[in-house]
Amino acid sequence: MKELSNASRRRMLASTGGIVALASLGGVARADTGGADSAAAKAVKSLPDYASWKDADSLIVHSANTIETKRTAFGSSVITPTDRLFVRNNVTPPKDPSMVKEPDSWTVEVSGVAKPRSFTVAELKELGLAAVPMVLQCSGNGRGWFPHKPSGTQWTVGAAGCVIFTGVPVKALLEAVGGMTDGMVYMTSTGGEEIPAGLDPNTVKIERSVPISAIEDAILAWELNGEPLPLAHGGPLRMIVPGYTGVNSIKYIKHLAFTKEQSMAKIQQTSYRWTPVGGKPKPSEDSIWEMPVKSWINYPSDPDQTVKAGKVQISGVAMGGMTAAKTIEVSVNGGKDWQKAEFVGPDLGKYAWREFVFAADLAAGTHELACRATNEAGDTQPEKRLENNRGYINNSWRDHMVAIKVA
Secondary structure, three states: OEEOOOHHHHHHHHHOOOOOOOOOOOOOOOOOOOOOOOHHHHOOOOOOHHHOOOOHHHEEEEEOOEEEEOHHHOOOOOOOOHHHOOEEOOOOOOOOHHHHOOHHHOEEEEEOEOOOEEEEHHHHOOOOOEEEEEEEEOOOOOHHHOOOOOOOOOOOOOOEEEEEEEEEEHHHHHHHOOOEOOOOOEEEEEEOOOOOOOOOHHHHOOEEEEEHHHHHOOEEEEEEOOEEOOHHHOOOOEEEOOOEOHHHOOOOEEEEEEEOOOOOOHHHHOOOEOOOOOOOOOOOOOEOOEOOOEEEEEEOOOOOOEEOOEEEEEEEEEEOOOOOEEEEEEEOEOOOOOEEOEEEOOOOOOOOOEEEEEEEEEOOEEEEEEEEEEEOOOEEOOOOOOOOOOOOOOOOOOOOOEEEEEO
8 A cells, every 4th residue: 555645746846856754643632532521512601692502412613614523523424414513714704694585596606617606505406416425624724733833724524424325427517507617727616605794805815726527426515414515515506516625615605617727816815725834825835725535433432431342343444535444453552553344334436435334352552553554556655744834734643542441
Protein backbone atom coordinates (compact mmCIF):
# COMPACT_ATOMS: atom_id res chain seq x y z
CA MET A 1 0.00 0.00 0.00
CA LYS A 2 1.17 3.51 -0.68
CA GLU A 3 0.95 6.54 1.55
CA LEU A 4 -1.63 9.17 0.60
CA SER A 5 -0.41 11.17 -2.38
CA ASN A 6 -3.27 13.30 -3.62
CA ALA A 7 -2.64 16.23 -5.91
CA SER A 8 -3.17 18.88 -3.27
CA ARG A 9 -0.62 17.24 -0.99
CA ARG A 10 2.01 17.12 -3.72
CA ARG A 11 1.33 20.65 -4.91
CA MET A 12 1.53 22.10 -1.43
CA LEU A 13 4.85 20.44 -0.72
CA ALA A 14 6.18 21.69 -4.03
CA SER A 15 4.92 25.23 -3.55
CA THR A 16 6.63 25.52 -0.17
CA GLY A 17 9.93 24.09 -1.36
CA GLY A 18 9.43 20.92 0.63
CA ILE A 19 9.96 22.69 3.95
CA VAL A 20 6.44 22.23 5.26
CA ALA A 21 6.88 19.67 8.02
CA LEU A 22 4.53 16.72 8.22
CA ALA A 23 4.98 16.69 11.98
CA SER A 24 4.54 13.35 13.70
CA LEU A 25 2.86 13.18 17.06
CA GLY A 26 6.21 12.63 18.75
CA GLY A 27 6.30 14.39 22.09
CA VAL A 28 3.26 16.52 21.30
CA ALA A 29 0.35 15.68 23.58
CA ARG A 30 -2.76 14.56 21.71
CA ALA A 31 -5.99 16.42 22.09
CA ASP A 32 -8.78 14.53 23.82
CA THR A 33 -10.55 11.86 21.88
CA GLY A 34 -13.78 13.79 21.50
CA GLY A 35 -15.60 11.44 23.88
CA ALA A 36 -18.71 12.38 25.81
CA ASP A 37 -16.64 13.74 28.69
CA SER A 38 -14.25 15.88 26.67
CA ALA A 39 -13.56 19.43 27.82
CA ALA A 40 -15.73 20.77 25.01
CA ALA A 41 -18.65 18.61 26.07
CA LYS A 42 -18.38 19.82 29.66
CA ALA A 43 -18.78 23.42 28.51
CA VAL A 44 -22.50 22.91 27.99
CA LYS A 45 -24.21 25.40 25.71
CA SER A 46 -27.78 25.54 24.48
CA LEU A 47 -28.76 24.63 20.95
CA PRO A 48 -29.65 27.67 18.81
CA ASP A 49 -33.30 28.11 17.86
CA TYR A 50 -32.81 26.97 14.26
CA ALA A 51 -31.37 23.67 15.52
CA SER A 52 -33.41 23.28 18.71
CA TRP A 53 -34.96 20.07 17.36
CA LYS A 54 -31.64 18.23 17.47
CA ASP A 55 -30.60 15.61 20.05
CA ALA A 56 -28.67 17.75 22.53
CA ASP A 57 -27.28 14.73 24.41
CA SER A 58 -25.46 13.61 21.25
CA LEU A 59 -23.91 16.96 20.43
CA ILE A 60 -21.24 19.42 21.54
CA VAL A 61 -22.40 23.01 21.03
CA HIS A 62 -19.26 25.06 20.39
CA SER A 63 -21.22 28.12 19.27
CA ALA A 64 -24.51 29.06 17.62
CA ASN A 65 -22.97 28.22 14.23
CA THR A 66 -20.77 25.23 15.15
CA ILE A 67 -22.26 22.05 16.61
CA GLU A 68 -20.31 18.77 16.74
CA THR A 69 -21.44 15.14 16.99
CA LYS A 70 -19.92 13.38 20.01
CA ARG A 71 -17.62 10.55 19.03
CA THR A 72 -19.66 8.18 21.16
CA ALA A 73 -22.94 9.21 19.47
CA PHE A 74 -22.43 8.07 15.86
CA GLY A 75 -24.03 4.72 16.62
CA SER A 76 -23.74 1.59 14.51
CA SER A 77 -25.83 2.57 11.49
CA VAL A 78 -24.20 3.72 8.26
CA ILE A 79 -26.50 6.73 8.06
CA THR A 80 -26.06 9.49 10.63
CA PRO A 81 -29.45 10.51 12.07
CA THR A 82 -30.27 14.08 11.08
CA ASP A 83 -30.85 15.10 14.68
CA ARG A 84 -27.25 14.05 15.49
CA LEU A 85 -25.65 15.54 12.39
CA PHE A 86 -23.11 18.31 12.93
CA VAL A 87 -23.83 21.92 11.98
CA ARG A 88 -21.35 24.40 10.52
CA ASN A 89 -22.27 27.86 9.23
CA ASN A 90 -19.75 30.47 8.11
CA VAL A 91 -22.27 33.23 8.77
CA THR A 92 -25.53 33.41 10.68
CA PRO A 93 -28.26 31.40 8.89
CA PRO A 94 -31.25 33.26 7.42
CA LYS A 95 -33.56 34.41 10.20
CA ASP A 96 -36.83 33.72 8.40
CA PRO A 97 -37.88 30.11 9.13
CA SER A 98 -40.82 30.45 6.75
CA MET A 99 -38.45 29.91 3.81
CA VAL A 100 -38.51 26.16 4.51
CA LYS A 101 -42.28 25.97 5.08
CA GLU A 102 -43.02 26.33 1.37
CA PRO A 103 -39.82 24.95 -0.20
CA ASP A 104 -41.32 24.48 -3.66
CA SER A 105 -41.52 28.25 -4.13
CA TRP A 106 -37.80 28.86 -3.51
CA THR A 107 -36.05 30.06 -6.66
CA VAL A 108 -32.52 29.63 -8.00
CA GLU A 109 -31.05 31.57 -10.91
CA VAL A 110 -28.93 29.70 -13.47
CA SER A 111 -26.40 31.52 -15.65
CA GLY A 112 -23.39 30.80 -17.83
CA VAL A 113 -25.64 28.56 -19.93
CA ALA A 114 -27.28 28.71 -23.36
CA LYS A 115 -30.69 29.58 -21.92
CA PRO A 116 -30.26 31.46 -18.62
CA ARG A 117 -33.32 31.44 -16.40
CA SER A 118 -34.64 30.94 -12.88
CA PHE A 119 -36.23 27.75 -11.52
CA THR A 120 -38.48 27.16 -8.55
CA VAL A 121 -37.84 24.02 -6.54
CA ALA A 122 -41.16 22.72 -7.89
CA GLU A 123 -39.82 23.11 -11.44
CA LEU A 124 -36.53 21.45 -10.52
CA LYS A 125 -38.47 18.41 -9.32
CA GLU A 126 -39.76 17.91 -12.87
CA LEU A 127 -36.25 17.64 -14.34
CA GLY A 128 -34.95 14.51 -12.67
CA LEU A 129 -34.20 12.83 -9.37
CA ALA A 130 -31.12 11.33 -7.73
CA ALA A 131 -30.34 10.17 -4.20
CA VAL A 132 -26.69 10.44 -3.16
CA PRO A 133 -25.37 8.68 -0.03
CA MET A 134 -22.25 10.58 0.96
CA VAL A 135 -19.96 11.81 3.70
CA LEU A 136 -20.63 15.43 4.61
CA GLN A 137 -17.53 16.73 6.39
CA CYS A 138 -16.28 20.15 7.45
CA SER A 139 -12.88 21.10 6.02
CA GLY A 140 -11.63 21.65 9.58
CA ASN A 141 -12.68 18.29 11.01
CA GLY A 142 -9.68 17.14 13.07
CA ARG A 143 -8.39 20.69 13.64
CA GLY A 144 -8.24 20.07 17.39
CA TRP A 145 -5.07 18.00 16.99
CA PHE A 146 -2.93 20.59 15.21
CA PRO A 147 -0.23 21.65 17.71
CA HIS A 148 -0.19 25.30 16.64
CA LYS A 149 -3.89 25.60 17.56
CA PRO A 150 -5.27 27.17 14.37
CA SER A 151 -8.10 29.65 14.69
CA GLY A 152 -11.52 28.17 14.26
CA THR A 153 -13.56 25.49 15.98
CA GLN A 154 -11.38 22.80 17.55
CA TRP A 155 -13.25 19.87 16.00
CA THR A 156 -12.06 16.31 16.63
CA VAL A 157 -14.09 13.77 14.59
CA GLY A 158 -17.63 15.08 14.96
CA ALA A 159 -17.78 17.60 12.12
CA ALA A 160 -18.79 14.80 9.78
CA GLY A 161 -21.65 12.45 9.04
CA CYS A 162 -22.86 10.03 6.39
CA VAL A 163 -26.23 11.08 4.98
CA ILE A 164 -28.44 10.77 1.90
CA PHE A 165 -29.22 13.92 -0.09
CA THR A 166 -31.95 13.81 -2.72
CA GLY A 167 -32.48 16.28 -5.54
CA VAL A 168 -32.00 16.98 -9.22
CA PRO A 169 -28.69 16.12 -10.92
CA VAL A 170 -26.85 19.22 -12.13
CA LYS A 171 -26.35 17.41 -15.44
CA ALA A 172 -30.14 17.17 -15.87
CA LEU A 173 -30.47 20.87 -15.10
CA LEU A 174 -27.81 21.69 -17.70
CA GLU A 175 -29.69 19.69 -20.29
CA ALA A 176 -32.81 21.74 -19.59
CA VAL A 177 -30.98 25.01 -20.24
CA GLY A 178 -29.13 23.90 -23.37
CA GLY A 179 -25.80 23.24 -21.68
CA MET A 180 -23.16 25.63 -20.44
CA THR A 181 -21.60 28.20 -22.72
CA ASP A 182 -18.14 27.61 -24.18
CA GLY A 183 -15.00 28.02 -22.12
CA MET A 184 -16.47 27.53 -18.67
CA VAL A 185 -14.03 26.13 -16.10
CA TYR A 186 -15.87 26.32 -12.79
CA MET A 187 -19.27 25.71 -11.25
CA THR A 188 -19.97 28.61 -8.88
CA SER A 189 -22.72 28.53 -6.24
CA THR A 190 -23.97 31.51 -4.24
CA GLY A 191 -25.82 31.20 -0.94
CA GLY A 192 -28.89 33.15 0.08
CA GLU A 193 -27.61 34.49 3.40
CA GLU A 194 -28.40 38.16 4.02
CA ILE A 195 -25.54 40.61 3.42
CA PRO A 196 -25.58 43.57 5.84
CA ALA A 197 -25.94 46.97 4.22
CA GLY A 198 -22.78 48.96 3.70
CA LEU A 199 -20.45 45.98 3.39
CA ASP A 200 -18.57 44.82 0.31
CA PRO A 201 -20.52 41.66 -0.62
CA ASN A 202 -17.30 39.82 -1.52
CA THR A 203 -16.11 40.05 2.07
CA VAL A 204 -19.07 38.19 3.54
CA LYS A 205 -21.07 36.34 0.90
CA ILE A 206 -20.91 32.57 0.81
CA GLU A 207 -19.93 31.74 -2.74
CA ARG A 208 -17.70 28.86 -3.81
CA SER A 209 -16.33 27.71 -7.14
CA VAL A 210 -15.38 24.09 -7.87
CA PRO A 211 -13.93 22.53 -11.02
CA ILE A 212 -16.42 21.72 -13.78
CA SER A 213 -15.58 18.04 -13.35
CA ALA A 214 -17.56 18.15 -10.08
CA ILE A 215 -20.86 18.35 -11.99
CA GLU A 216 -20.63 14.63 -12.73
CA ASP A 217 -22.32 13.68 -9.43
CA ALA A 218 -23.44 17.07 -8.09
CA ILE A 219 -27.10 17.67 -7.29
CA LEU A 220 -29.36 20.48 -6.14
CA ALA A 221 -30.92 18.89 -3.06
CA TRP A 222 -34.20 19.55 -1.29
CA GLU A 223 -34.28 16.45 0.89
CA LEU A 224 -32.01 15.01 3.62
CA ASN A 225 -32.38 11.46 4.94
CA GLY A 226 -35.87 11.19 3.50
CA GLU A 227 -37.19 14.47 4.96
CA PRO A 228 -37.43 18.02 3.61
CA LEU A 229 -34.06 19.74 3.94
CA PRO A 230 -34.12 21.73 7.22
CA LEU A 231 -32.83 25.27 7.59
CA ALA A 232 -29.95 24.04 9.75
CA HIS A 233 -28.59 22.07 6.81
CA GLY A 234 -29.24 24.49 3.96
CA GLY A 235 -32.94 24.13 3.23
CA PRO A 236 -34.95 24.69 1.21
CA LEU A 237 -32.28 24.07 -1.48
CA ARG A 238 -28.60 23.21 -1.26
CA MET A 239 -25.85 22.55 -3.76
CA ILE A 240 -24.32 19.14 -3.01
CA VAL A 241 -20.85 18.27 -4.33
CA PRO A 242 -20.07 14.66 -3.29
CA GLY A 243 -16.46 13.95 -2.37
CA TYR A 244 -15.71 17.63 -1.65
CA THR A 245 -15.54 19.22 1.79
CA GLY A 246 -18.75 20.71 3.16
CA VAL A 247 -17.93 24.36 2.44
CA ASN A 248 -18.27 23.59 -1.27
CA SER A 249 -21.87 22.37 -0.84
CA ILE A 250 -23.49 25.80 -0.64
CA LYS A 251 -26.58 26.21 1.56
CA TYR A 252 -29.69 28.21 0.62
CA ILE A 253 -28.43 28.38 -2.96
CA LYS A 254 -29.84 31.32 -4.93
CA HIS A 255 -27.52 31.43 -7.93
CA LEU A 256 -25.79 28.67 -9.86
CA ALA A 257 -23.32 29.97 -12.44
CA PHE A 258 -20.88 28.33 -14.81
CA THR A 259 -17.86 30.58 -14.94
CA LYS A 260 -14.40 31.01 -16.47
CA GLU A 261 -12.89 32.27 -13.23
CA GLN A 262 -13.21 31.39 -9.57
CA SER A 263 -15.49 33.49 -7.38
CA MET A 264 -14.04 36.80 -6.15
CA ALA A 265 -15.57 36.24 -2.71
CA LYS A 266 -13.13 36.14 0.19
CA ILE A 267 -14.29 32.64 1.11
CA GLN A 268 -12.95 31.51 -2.27
CA GLN A 269 -9.97 33.78 -2.83
CA THR A 270 -8.15 33.57 0.50
CA SER A 271 -10.18 31.40 2.88
CA TYR A 272 -9.99 27.63 2.57
CA ARG A 273 -6.53 27.58 0.98
CA TRP A 274 -3.53 25.31 1.56
CA THR A 275 -1.47 27.91 3.41
CA PRO A 276 1.75 27.09 5.31
CA VAL A 277 1.68 27.57 9.09
CA GLY A 278 2.17 31.26 9.86
CA GLY A 279 1.68 32.27 6.24
CA LYS A 280 -0.79 34.70 4.73
CA PRO A 281 -3.36 32.98 2.48
CA LYS A 282 -3.36 33.94 -1.18
CA PRO A 283 -5.35 32.97 -4.29
CA SER A 284 -2.36 31.22 -5.88
CA GLU A 285 -2.48 28.47 -3.26
CA ASP A 286 -4.56 25.34 -3.83
CA SER A 287 -8.17 25.54 -2.76
CA ILE A 288 -9.69 23.14 -0.23
CA TRP A 289 -11.79 20.94 -2.48
CA GLU A 290 -11.56 17.14 -2.49
CA MET A 291 -11.54 14.99 0.64
CA PRO A 292 -8.84 12.34 1.16
CA VAL A 293 -9.09 8.80 2.55
CA LYS A 294 -9.82 8.74 6.28
CA SER A 295 -11.07 6.57 9.15
CA TRP A 296 -11.47 6.58 12.91
CA ILE A 297 -12.63 4.33 15.75
CA ASN A 298 -15.91 5.14 17.47
CA TYR A 299 -16.01 2.27 19.95
CA PRO A 300 -14.38 2.00 22.36
CA SER A 301 -13.33 5.66 22.40
CA ASP A 302 -14.30 7.19 25.74
CA PRO A 303 -11.10 7.68 27.80
CA ASP A 304 -13.10 7.93 31.04
CA GLN A 305 -14.70 4.50 30.70
CA THR A 306 -13.06 1.17 31.42
CA VAL A 307 -13.50 -1.73 29.00
CA LYS A 308 -13.78 -5.29 30.31
CA ALA A 309 -10.75 -7.46 29.48
CA GLY A 310 -11.21 -10.20 26.93
CA LYS A 311 -12.91 -10.09 23.55
CA VAL A 312 -13.65 -6.50 22.49
CA GLN A 313 -15.47 -5.50 19.32
CA ILE A 314 -13.64 -2.44 17.99
CA SER A 315 -15.73 -0.50 15.47
CA GLY A 316 -15.58 2.67 13.46
CA VAL A 317 -16.02 4.25 10.05
CA ALA A 318 -13.84 4.53 6.93
CA MET A 319 -14.24 6.76 3.90
CA GLY A 320 -12.32 6.82 0.63
CA GLY A 321 -12.77 10.46 -0.31
CA MET A 322 -13.21 10.64 -4.08
CA THR A 323 -13.15 6.84 -4.46
CA ALA A 324 -14.53 4.04 -2.31
CA ALA A 325 -12.80 2.77 0.82
CA LYS A 326 -11.26 -0.58 -0.17
CA THR A 327 -9.58 -1.95 2.97
CA ILE A 328 -9.31 -1.07 6.66
CA GLU A 329 -6.70 -2.11 9.23
CA VAL A 330 -6.67 -1.84 13.02
CA SER A 331 -3.79 -1.65 15.51
CA VAL A 332 -4.15 -2.22 19.24
CA ASN A 333 -0.59 -1.14 20.08
CA GLY A 334 -0.30 2.37 18.72
CA GLY A 335 0.51 1.47 15.13
CA LYS A 336 3.32 -1.00 15.77
CA ASP A 337 1.37 -3.88 14.26
CA TRP A 338 -1.65 -3.87 11.93
CA GLN A 339 -4.36 -6.43 11.25
CA LYS A 340 -7.11 -6.40 8.66
CA ALA A 341 -10.59 -5.47 9.88
CA GLU A 342 -13.88 -6.24 8.14
CA PHE A 343 -16.44 -3.92 6.63
CA VAL A 344 -19.98 -4.56 7.90
CA GLY A 345 -23.36 -3.28 6.84
CA PRO A 346 -24.44 -2.01 3.42
CA ASP A 347 -22.13 -0.51 0.82
CA LEU A 348 -23.90 2.70 -0.21
CA GLY A 349 -21.43 3.76 -2.87
CA LYS A 350 -18.06 5.42 -3.22
CA TYR A 351 -18.96 8.68 -1.48
CA ALA A 352 -20.45 7.05 1.64
CA TRP A 353 -18.44 5.74 4.52
CA ARG A 354 -18.24 2.07 5.50
CA GLU A 355 -18.62 0.72 8.98
CA PHE A 356 -15.95 -1.71 10.12
CA VAL A 357 -15.39 -4.09 13.02
CA PHE A 358 -12.36 -5.86 14.48
CA ALA A 359 -12.55 -8.45 17.26
CA ALA A 360 -9.56 -8.09 19.59
CA ASP A 361 -8.49 -9.95 22.72
CA LEU A 362 -7.38 -7.19 25.06
CA ALA A 363 -5.59 -7.85 28.34
CA ALA A 364 -5.82 -5.54 31.34
CA GLY A 365 -3.92 -2.30 30.91
CA THR A 366 -3.91 0.68 28.56
CA HIS A 367 -4.21 0.12 24.81
CA GLU A 368 -3.74 2.60 21.99
CA LEU A 369 -6.26 1.81 19.25
CA ALA A 370 -5.66 3.06 15.72
CA CYS A 371 -7.09 2.42 12.28
CA ARG A 372 -6.05 3.26 8.75
CA ALA A 373 -7.98 2.96 5.50
CA THR A 374 -6.92 2.50 1.89
CA ASN A 375 -9.16 3.59 -0.98
CA GLU A 376 -9.74 2.21 -4.47
CA ALA A 377 -7.16 4.64 -5.87
CA GLY A 378 -4.47 3.02 -3.69
CA ASP A 379 -4.10 5.96 -1.28
CA THR A 380 -3.53 4.93 2.34
CA GLN A 381 -4.37 7.08 5.30
CA PRO A 382 -1.07 8.60 6.48
CA GLU A 383 0.39 8.53 9.95
CA LYS A 384 1.18 12.26 9.95
CA ARG A 385 -1.03 15.26 9.42
CA LEU A 386 -0.34 17.74 6.64
CA GLU A 387 0.51 20.91 8.55
CA ASN A 388 -1.29 24.01 7.32
CA ASN A 389 -2.24 27.36 8.78
CA ARG A 390 -5.96 26.80 9.35
CA GLY A 391 -5.88 23.12 10.29
CA TYR A 392 -7.69 21.74 7.27
CA ILE A 393 -8.01 18.15 6.00
CA ASN A 394 -6.53 16.24 8.93
CA ASN A 395 -6.60 12.55 8.06
CA SER A 396 -3.65 11.43 10.22
CA TRP A 397 -4.33 8.02 11.74
CA ARG A 398 -2.05 8.84 14.68
CA ASP A 399 -4.02 11.94 15.60
CA HIS A 400 -7.27 9.96 15.52
CA MET A 401 -5.86 7.17 17.70
CA VAL A 402 -7.56 6.58 21.08
CA ALA A 403 -6.14 5.35 24.38
CA ILE A 404 -8.47 3.10 26.36
CA LYS A 405 -8.31 1.49 29.78
CA VAL A 406 -8.97 -2.25 30.03
CA ALA A 407 -9.56 -4.07 33.34
